[in-house]
Amino acid sequence: MNNLANGAWLPVVFMGLMGLAMLAYVILDGYDLGVGILLRRADDGDKDVMISSIGPFWDANETWLVLGVGILLVAFPMAHGVILGALYLPVACMLLGLILRGVAFDFRVKARALHKPMWNALFYAGSLIASFSQGVMLGLYITGFRYDALSLFFALVTGLGLCAGYALLGATWLIMKTEGALQQRAVRWAVGSFWLTALGIIAISVVTPLVSARIFDKWFQLPNFFLLLPIPIATAVLFFVIFRALRRLPVRLQDGNEYGAWVPFGATVGIFLLAFYGLAYSLFPYLVVDRIDIWQAASAPESLMIILIGAAFVLPTIIGYTIYAYRVFWGKARELTYY
Amino acid sequence: MFDPVVLARAQFGANITFHILFPTISISLTWVLLFFKLRYNRTRDPKWMDAYKFWVKIFALTFALGVVSGITMSFQFGTNWPGYMQTVGNIAGPLLAYEVMTAFFLEATFLGIMLFGTNRVSNRMHTIATLLVAFGTTMSAFWIIALNSWMQTPAGFEMIDGKAHATDWLAIVFNPSFPYRFTHMMLASCLTSAFLVAGVSAYRWLRGDRAPAVLAALKTGVFIGAALIPLQIVAGDAHGLNTLKHQPAKIAAMEGLWETKRGVPVLAFAIPDESTRSNHLEIPIPNLASLILTHDLNGEVKGLNEFKGKHPPVAPVFWGFRIMVGTGMLMLAVSWLAAWQLARRGSPAPWLARVLVAMTFAGWVATVAGWYVTEIGRQPYLVSGLLLTKDAASTVPSAMIATTLAMYLALYIALTIAYISVVFHLARKGQFPAMPSPHATLVAA
Numbered sequence: 001m002n003n004l005a006n007g008a009w010l011p012v013v014f015m016g017l018m019g020l021a022m023l024a025y026v027i028l029d030g031y032d033l034g035v036g037i038l039l040r041r042a043d044d045g046d047k048d049v050m051i052s053s054i055g056p057f058w059d060a061n062e063t064w065l066v067l068g069v070g071i072l073l074v075a076f077p078m079a080h081g082v083i084l085g086a087l088y089l090p091v092a093c094m095l096l097g098l099i100l101r102g103v104a105f106d107f108r109v110k111a112r113a114l115h116k117p118m119w120n121a122l123f124y125a126g127s128l129i130a131s132f133s134q135g136v137m138l139g140l141y142i143t144g145f146r147y148d149a150l151s152l153f154f155a156l157v158t159g160l161g162l163c164a165g166y167a168l169l170g171a172t173w174l175i176m177k178t179e180g181a182l183q184q185r186a187v188r189w190a191v192g193s194f195w196l197t198a199l200g201i202i203a204i205s206v207v208t209p210l211v212s213a214r215i216f217d218k219w220f221q222l223p224n225f226f227l228l229l230p231i232p233i234a235t236a237v238l239f240f241v242i243f244r245a246l247r248r249l250p251v252r253l254q255d256g257n258e259y260g261a262w263v264p265f266g267a268t269v270g271i272f273l274l275a276f277y278g279l280a281y282s283l284f285p286y287l288v289v290d291r292i293d294i295w296q297a298a299s300a301p302e303s304l305m306i307i308l309i310g311a312a313f314v315l316p317t318i319i320g321y322t323i324y325a326y327r328v329f330w331g332k333a334r335e336l337t338y339y
Numbered sequence: 340m341f342d343p344v345v346l347a348r349a350q351f352g353a354n355i356t357f358h359i360l361f362p363t364i365s366i367s368l369t370w371v372l373l374f375f376k377l378r379y380n381r382t383r384d385p386k387w388m389d390a391y392k393f394w395v396k397i398f399a400l401t402f403a404l405g406v407v408s409g410i411t412m413s414f415q416f417g418t419n420w421p422g423y424m425q426t427v428g429n430i431a432g433p434l435l436a437y438e439v440m441t442a443f444f445l446e447a448t449f450l451g452i453m454l455f456g457t458n459r460v461s462n463r464m465h466t467i468a469t470l471l472v473a474f475g476t477t478m479s480a481f482w483i484i485a486l487n488s489w490m491q492t493p494a495g496f497e498m499i500d501g502k503a504h505a506t507d508w509l510a511i512v513f514n515p516s517f518p519y520r521f522t523h524m525m526l527a528s529c530l531t532s533a534f535l536v537a538g539v540s541a542y543r544w545l546r547g548d549r550a551p552a553v554l555a556a557l558k559t560g561v562f563i564g565a566a567l568i569p570l571q572i573v574a575g576d577a578h579g580l581n582t583l584k585h586q587p588a589k590i591a592a593m594e595g596l597w598e599t600k601r602g603v604p605v606l607a608f609a610i611p612d613e614s615t616r617s618n619h620l621e622i623p624i625p626n627l628a629s630l631i632l633t634h635d636l637n638g639e640v641k642g643l644n645e646f647k648g649k650h651p652p653v654a655p656v657f658w659g660f661r662i663m664v665g666t667g668m669l670m671l672a673v674s675w676l677a678a679w680q681l682a683r684r685g686s687p688a689p690w691l692a693r694v695l696v697a698m699t700f701a702g703w704v705a706t707v708a709g710w711y712v713t714e715i716g717r718q719p720y721l722v723s724g725l726l727l728t729k730d731a732a733s734t735v736p737s738a739m740i741a742t743t744l745a746m747y748l749a750l751y752i753a754l755t756i757a758y759i760s761v762v763f764h765l766a767r768k769g770q771f772p773a774m775p776s777p778h779a780t781l782v783a784a
Contacts (some may be wrong), residue, residue, distance in 0.1 A: 056451030059406055063439070063447045066413050073417055073424060074432025081421030081733075088418055088735050092743040095411045096750065102407035103754060104401040111761050198713045272356040300504055307436045314440040318448075325448050328459050 013308065014075040014283070018068055018313075025064035025302070027169070032058045033141070034170020035129025036101055037163060038189050039120060040223050046182045053177040053333035058105065060322060062096045075261055075304060076297035087137050094133035097159050098128030135162030135200075138281065140280075142204065143211055144289035149330040154207055161200015167193035171213060172242075172265035173291040175249065179331045183253055183261075191246050197268075198239055201275055205232065208282050228281070234266055235274045238267045240243040242270065344732040346418040346740040350747065354411055355753040356707055361405035363706050365481050367532040368398050371559065372436035376469050380462070380579040389552035390559075393769050394536065397762055399454055404758060406447070411747075415615040419740075420721070427503045427722055429494055430511060431486055433781055438482035439548075446475030482523055490722045491713065492585045503725065515585055519578040520713070525635030526571040527709065529563060530670060531702025536560030537677070538699025539766045541692040546767065558681055561695075564674035571667065576631065582716075586723065588646040589716035592656040594628050595621075599642040603628040610762070616643070651718040668704040671696055680694035700759070 032054040039047055073080045084091055093199035100122045108119035139155030140147075171193060209216040219228060228273045252259060285293045298304065372394055379387035416435075417424065424431065442594035448461050452460060452468040460468070495510025498505045505511060537560030543553045583590045590596075595611050595618050596603055629638040643650050673694055680687055687695065721728040733740075 010433070025657045056455045059402070059447035059450055060444060062406065062410060063443045066410055066443060067439050069413050069417075070435055072414065074428065074436045077417075077424035077428035077432070080417040082422060084417045085421065085637065085733065085735055088739055091414055094412060096746060099407040099750060099754075102403050103757075109395060109758060110400055110765055112764055131410045174775055187666075204743055225681070279704060300502070301430055301620060303433050303505060306433045306505070306508060308436055310433075310440055318440070318444040321448050322444070328452055328456055 002123065008295060010301050010304040011294040012309065014071060014298070014304060015294050017285075017311065018071040018075065019069060019276070020282055021064050021068035023060070023273070025068055026276070027056070027272055028061040028064060030166045030272070031169040031173040031265075032061055033101075033127045033131045034166035035174060036123055036169065036170070036176070037131060037167045038186075039127070040124045041189065042182070042185070046185070049178055049182060049333055051108075051123075052173060053174060055105070056325065056329050058102075060325070062102070072137075072161050074307065075121065075299055076287055076294065077299060079292050079297040082288055082292060083141070085234050087140060090133045090136045094130050094137070097126045097128070097130030098131060102126070120266075131163045131166045132159045135159035138162060138204075140291070142208055157203045158200060160196060161203060164193045164196030164200060165268075168197045168242075169265070169272070170297065174266050175253075176262050176265050179332055182251060187246055187249050187253070190242075194246070195244065197271075201235065201271070204275070208279065214290060215319065215324075218282065223235070231274055235271055238270045238274070240270075241267045250305065273298050343735070343737045343740060344729045346737055347732045347735075347746060348728065349739055350744040351415055351419045353744065353748055353751060354408065354415055355712075356756065358405065358408035358412055359706065359756070360703055361401050361708060362476070362480070363528050363531045363702065364535060365398060365401045365405055366476045368401065368535070369469065369476050369517040371532055371536060371563070373466075373469050373473050374397060374559065375556075376466050377533075380466060384551075385553050386551035389550065390556045393552065393765070394556065395454065396534075396765055397539075398638065399450070400758065400761065402446075402450060404754065405616065406753075416547070418735065419733050420731045421733050422444050422726065423721060426501065426726050427490075427730065430489060430493075430503050430505055433508075434482050434486040434489070435544060437677055438486075442475045442479035442611035446472045446479065451477070460506070480524065480528070481521065484521045484635070485512045485514070485517055489514045491520070491717055492516040493722055493725060498725075502672075513660070516581055517580075519574070519581045519697065521620045522574045523571070523578045523709075526567055526574055527706045528704065529567050533560045533567065533674070533708055534670065534695075534698050534702050535700065537564060537695050538697075538761060541695035542763065543769060544687065544690065545692050545696065548769070554686065561674060561677045561681055564670065565678035568671045568674055572671070575664075580632065583640075584711075586716065587641045588643065588650040589656065589713070590632065591641060591643045591646065592651050592653045592716060593660040593712060594640070595653060595657045596628070596640060596642045597657075598644050599639065600729065601629065601639045602626045602637045603632075603640045605631070606657075610659070612735060613653060645738075649719065649727050651716050656712050657717045659708045659715065662708040663705050663712060666708065668703055670698065670701055670705070699762075 035050050039050060042050055069080075072083070095312040099232065104119045104123035104126060108116050109122060111119060124172070136155045137208030140151065142158070143151040143154060168190055170309055171186045171190035175190065178186060209219050218224060224334050233328050242264050245260060249264070253261065283289065285295070287294055369709050372391055375391040375394065378384070413435075432731040442552045449471040453472050454466070456468060457465055489511055492515040493503075494514040495505065495507035497506050500506075536556050540553050540557035540560060543550075544557060544767075553620065579590065579593075593605050594603065597616050597618070602625070604625045605627035606621055606623055608616065608620065609621040610620050611625035626636045629640060630636050632638065632640055642654065675685060677691055677695060680691060717723060719727055719729070721731045
């Protein structure tokens with residue numbers, strides 16, 4: 001298993017790639033799902049601006065999910081079957097949500113004006129269903145697909161927590177990308193989702209070590225405990241940074257001073273990065289908690305190699321043109337025009 | 340009663356049928372958009388930009404439906420067919436990975452610039468974005484059809500401990516049926532878009548919309564259709580001969596031929612009966628099938644009796660084939676007539692315009708029927724000769740599959756209806772481009 005000469009390093013690389021794709025998905029689609037969750041609270045004019053702020057990006061954002069699941073499918077086919085089989089219903093609900101919001105994006109401006117409120121409602125509902133399902137999937141995944149009452153309750157908490165986390169990403173994204181009354185409202189939305197996000201992260205941090213003695217030891221044995229302490233501390237600091245920024249921003253933005261408008265979004269992304277890193281550290285090298293590790297689940301090395309060669313050229317290109325697209329649409333979203 | 344294999348197939352079939360409707364349009368509609376854009380760049384005639392602006396809306400809608408139904412598929416590969424990836428994952432995996440990496444990100448990212456970027460990038464960059472989206476959709480078709488063709492005619496691999504391992508990637512990608520299927524599908528896509536563009540433009544024409552962009556798009560659709568359908572007939576024939584060589588059981592089912600014989604007729608009509616292994620109410624055209632398949636009036640064609648227990652269900656393959664060919668012939672007649680009229684008098688007669696409107700989605704009918712022929716025709720195998728469909732199916736309880744199947748079906752039917760009505764709604768709205776509402780200038784995808 002640890003014979004690196006024998007291609008055993010390939011599954012590790014692919015786990016890393018899959019992790020990156022999932023992380024990119026959670027952050028990128030996270031903010032646009034979050035904007036969808038917040039849509040219900042906005043008035044009609046604001047709705048158009050909010051959706052304009054994510055319009056050019058959402059297709060590509062969701063593609064990271066296809067890449068993440070794709071890597072799971074092609075690099076770890078055995079785990080793909082086990083994980084998605086165990087999560088069959090929440091996956092179906094998530095897909096329903098993603099379909100609804102994906103099509104509502106287009107239908108809401110193209111269908112007759114009479115139907116626009118319905119598509120807006122479906123956009124909101126689809127975003128909420130998809131986010132909640134993903135959170136439930138995360139909870140069930142952490143507890144190793146146990147379907148007892150306690151695990152289901154935990155899954156419920158992670159479901160709500162992820163909705164709140166996405167709403168926080170969405171609200172802080174809107175603080176960057178909008179101005180005026182909508183921007184002020186986005187600050188209040190961010191405050192509203194702040195505590196529930198924190199609660200979700202605390203719940204995951206407490207429950208994960210309790211699920212498995214192996215994970216508990218990984219975190220709490222010395223000297224690991226002290227080496228890992230910066231992760232929770234940094235998370236707490238970032239929460240404090242967001243909290244302070246959200247208190248100061250309304251006055252500053254009132255004066256048209258955009259200084260620090262990106263801070264809440266940046267710090268929220270930072271929290272997602274740290275939470276993701278913590279989770280990845282807990283789970284490695286398992287794909288299904290303490291049951292299937294990455295070497296047991298991996299495809300044949302020659303097939304992984306041919307994908308890796310392609311990825312080495314293509315992924316940097318993808319990242320390059322993604323950055324280009326974000327630069328093209330840099331700045332406030334209001335003047336974006338659609339054919 | 341609820342056989343999980345049947346349910347898994349029904350669910351996957353429903354999803355893939357719904358999915359294919361949209362890529363079939365978007366793969367080629369981007370090239371049509373690129374054509375409009377290039378014409379505009381060359382002539383600076385605003386009608387081409389108007390045509391672009393109208394069709395890019397329909398493209399965006401189509402693309403979104405393709406994306407969301409495609410995401411569903413990336414999950415259903417694993418949930419419905421776990422045995423598939425376990426057996427041939429070493430082959431299917433890299434092909435799917437290359438599709439995601441070389442196609443999906445490219446099209447999704449540059450679509451944003453194509454749709455919303457006109458005021459933010461140069462005209463040249465906008466043209467390049469359109470080209471990259473077109474290239475991306477085509478690459479996507481390339482990889483997925485390579486995989487599908489490999490499932491039909493596997494090559495370039497060896498089996499070790501019940502798992503396929505790649506030995507020759509060129510042989511895998513360019514497997515025996517790939518060039519034929521790819522050509523056939525690309526032409527099908529172009530024809531579907533051609534009839535969509537012609538049908539919607541004819542609809543606007545009938546409603547009295549005489550904008551130059553409408554006639555330009557109508558001509559584009561009709562001439563593309565008229566030019567490509569003869570090529571499609573040739574490509575389809577070549578694909579059929581390739582299938583005869585590699586999958587003779589599928590051909591026997593398409594022809595409704597139960598016993599091997601010489602001088603085989605084409606059955607214009609018949610009701611195949613699996614229980615008696617014969618046809619009812621045959622209307623034969625003598626010797627034609629032998630002529631088409633063997634280029635000899637008395638050539639021998641293998642019948643289903645040679646493949647007992649290993650051939651597909653006959654009726655759906657038999658009928659799917661006839662619906663596809665019949666629709667194709669209708670498309671030939673209509674597009675040539677319309678092309679002739681447009682060339683002669685510069686505009687379509689109202690009755691012909693109505694026929695074009697009725698044929699707006701004719702490409703869907705032919706394409707879906709054709710895919711049913713080739714996919715059902717591959718049964719009982721999931722991968723020809725390697726893996727039986729029933730051996731790959733999931734162990735998820737039937738009740739769960741049935742519930743989600745009902746949910747998906749309701750959703751797909753509603754969305755297909757919504758799509759068609761919004762396309763025609765846009766066609767009606769397209770008449771008044773000079774009246775922007777306050778919100779219409781704001782975005783929204």
